Amino acid sequence: AQSVAQPEDQVNVAEGNPLTVKCTYSVSGNPYLFWYVQYPNRGLQFLLKYITGDNLVKGSYGFEAEFNKSQTSFHLKKPSALVSDSALYFCAVRDVAGGGNKLTFGTGTQLKVEL
Amino acid sequence: GAVVSQHPSRVICKSGTSVKIECRSLDFQATTMFWYRQFPKQSLMLMATSNEGSKATYEQGVEKDKFLINHASLTLSTLTVTSAHPEDSSFYICSASGEEKLFFGSGTQLSVL
Numbered sequence: 001a002q003s004v005a006q007p008e009d010q011v012n013v014a015e016g017n018p019l020t021v022k023c024t025y026s027v028s029g030n031p032y033l034f035w036y037v038q039y040p041n042r043g044l045q046f047l048l049k050y051i052t053g054d055n056l057v058k059g060s061y062g063f064e065a066e067f068n069k070s071q072t073s074f075h076l077k078k079p080s081a082l083v084s085d086s087a088l089y090f091c092a093v094r095d096v097a098g099g100g101n102k103l104t105f106g107t108g109t110q111l112k113v114e115l
Numbered sequence: 116g117a118v119v120s121q122h123p124s125r126v127i128c129k130s131g132t133s134v135k136i137e138c139r140s141l142d143f144q145a146t147t148m149f150w151y152r153q154f155p156k157q158s159l160m161l162m163a164t165s166n167e168g169s170k171a172t173y174e175q176g177v178e179k180d181k182f183l184i185n186h187a188s189l190t191l192s193t194l195t196v197t198s199a200h201p202e203d204s205s206f207y208i209c210s211a212s213g214e215e216k217l218f219f220g221s222g223t224q225l226s227v228l
Contacts, residue, residue, distance in 0.1 A: 036219070042221055042222060043121065043208050043219045043220050043221035043222040044159075044208065044219040045219075046218070046219075090158065090159070102149070102161070102164060103149075103161075103210075103217075104161075105158045105159045106158060107157065107158040108156075108157070108158050110156075
């Protein structure tokens with residue numbers, strides 16, 4: 001069975017500072033990893049994904065994530081946070097071996113960027 | 116623009132009534148659609164997976180007679196909450212998958228009075 005852990009319920013960052021939202025995963029085979037952002041009362045918006053290749057993945061709105069196989073992590077990062085980045089962030093994993101597009105989501109991390 | 120359209124975005128209904136939520140893929144054929152439920156400040160919980168033309172597969176603990184899913188075409192899936200009760204109040208999100216694509220709808224906030 002596949003699973004995702006987001007250890008932090010909330011992350012607070014000052015605008016202009018770098019931010020990191022943590023994610024670790026567990027799958028039986030090779031993972032497909034995703035980050036989504038959700039604004040209040042809205043659906044999920046895709047940020048980025050890792051399937052294969054370069055461990056550093058660049059996505060929308062200046063976000064990036066680094067795939068670390070030995071640590072089974074896929075932390076989301078941004079060099080300089082904006083107040084508008086404040087939202088709920090979800091990490092998700094899909095087990096390649098399992099087939100299909102069934103995603104398992106983490107519990108989400110609320111990012112709050114303050115002036 | 117949005118590639119998955121979910122409608123309505125918000126619905127308020129009386130207890131005992133049924134509510135239908137539509138999920139449409141706009142520019143690709145969705146062979147599989149997923150329905151999620153999200154409680155405030157919680158993660159998305161997969162309710163069911165539906166493949167076009169066949170019966171939906173429900174996750175453990177989800178009542179199939181309560182949450183009716185129809186996926187009759189490659190561009191449309193519907194979720195009907197039958198005889199809704201206040202405990203069914205939640206945010207429902209669909210996801211459409213096909214042609215190597217996966218997109219989410221914008222969600223439906225259901226409030227049952």
